[in-house]
Amino acid sequence: MKQYNVAVVGAGVVGKTILEILEERKFPVKSLKLLATSRSAGRSMQFKGQEYVIEETSPGSFSGVDLAFFAGGGASKLYAEEAVQRGAVVIDNSSAFRLDPAVPLIVPEVNPEDIKDHQGIIANPNCSTIQMVVALKPLDDAAGLKRVVVSTYQSVSGAGQEAMDELLQQTKELAEGLEPSPQAFPYVIAYNLIPHIDVFLENGYTREEMKMVHETRKMFHNEELAISATTVRVPVLRSHSEALNVETKRKITAEKAREIWAKAPGIKVVDDPKNLLYPMPLLASYQDEVLVGRIREDISCENGLCFFLVADQLRKGAATNAVQIAELLLKYNLL
């Protein structure tokens, strides 16, 4: 089997998780280069039991690289196009190129074929979008989506390792009667929640909320799809949760939806309330599946379905999806 020269740009929790997933899924890595800002350069990370020293990213870093994973942040705008010019295929977890018509935005369970049009950069969607569309796709195929209303419960790790450390630190400070000083979020997050992720836009939605709208529409090739999102940060360490109310064009019973999801890729139905089984961050963390449960027919509209889903947004919402995109490149002989 052919092996590839791989670079991972970003030394935060997503970069680290990409390394874990590459190893777990036995991606054919010939050589590995770890790149980050000067802040992280010189530190090292593990891959297959070996230490790799992180180098500071520069344009030259991408010479000889076949496949570059950008974990997110400012590096993508600075270096993704440069990497492509030097011959790499880029899988980008930042929002920089997601809505660029020349860039396929891919969730392998949803729109794998779109990858065939790639021109060097392939975008990984926003974490809250990925887990939602994995569940929406089989519904769309079966009954046609009409309107999606989603409220999220997003964990602090969506804001990086510092945010996780800060939540733990704040609970400790509060237990000692100290007043925490928020850094990662505008307010204390311990025992609180914050209905504000990313910046506010003119229409009153946040950019995080509008990402869920625009990215979903792009992947479903349906600019008319009606979606409204409210995104909220909650004091959970890992895994994002979402409450969904979906209207479909044709009636779909809860029983039928459960059946469809049970057979759908990337989904694990966790829906046995009598035995206290429903999706929770506790169950989803460190898993690759999107857990779907609390499935019920919506009593407030025709052809409505309610459900609750949880996924590890560092894995399926970022790293796992990125590595699955790389696997798609292999499958279609695009690398």
Next chain:
Amino acid sequence: MKQYNVAVVGAGVVGKTILEILEERKFPVKSLKLLATSRSAGRSMQFKGQEYVIEETSPGSFSGVDLAFFAGGGASKLYAEEAVQRGAVVIDNSSAFRLDPAVPLIVPEVNPEDIKDHQGIIANPNCSTIQMVVALKPLDDAAGLKRVVVSTYQSVSGAGQEAMDELLQQTKELAEGLEPSPQAFPYVIAYNLIPHIDVFLENGYTREEMKMVHETRKMFHNEELAISATTVRVPVLRSHSEALNVETKRKITAEKAREIWAKAPGIKVVDDPKNLLYPMPLLASYQDEVLVGRIREDISCENGLCFFLVADQLRKGAATNAVQIAELLLKYNLL
């Protein structure tokens, strides 16, 4: 001013908060009797700087009582009717009588006039319902409610003082590397969330979710009102949050809604995202107002409005509303 012989049944966090609110709002208390189960009898609680010893509730406890607050739990079914027979008016925070056609279910900002039909028992709605209907009423008056979709973020204090202690204890145990043993909830709640409050019903909704449906319909005198709720317990100590998507019969702009809410009783508009102002448990706790913000027109439907609201469910969601009901009784000369 006439003064009243008052009894408070229940020595938990709601009972304690009722005492605080009676004192704060200077309710005309002539005598005060604290009642609870044998477990709490003998302990004491403070009211206006005096200690009151808790007595074990018995049928005879209500002789001479003008007004009895039942804080919730099993006592209502056992003693509420007995208290009425002995001449007391009962304000009941349990779910026992809420849907009884002979019992008015009252939120003073919503349906004050309904109290005039009372036959001894007046019910206080469920906490998540109260804060929602305070915000829905002015919208219904202005534009006519068509459909309400709500997802809740409910704090642990909704399950009592033990649940608050347990959340604090669990975070401490996790920090020490210990495995917590959940008591108040089916799973660990620290850094997790649980999409399960009260029991599951045949239609897949929980009883907590259906309370929001049935109680709202009763107070709005509209059994056709379309409502769907998803209720979720989050690791927040105090105050419940709710994300709402509301469709109205007539168009209402975000600007107009903001204006209406600014003038509505019991509501504080906290909606200045540019200055990072939006409702959060941190801001709502120990307040009586329902904080409403994140107000925006719903991009996914005609005549839709999204907003986020937070209220201290121990105060407006329980104790404050109960004392406001008592004040209504005085206002209408019903006591």
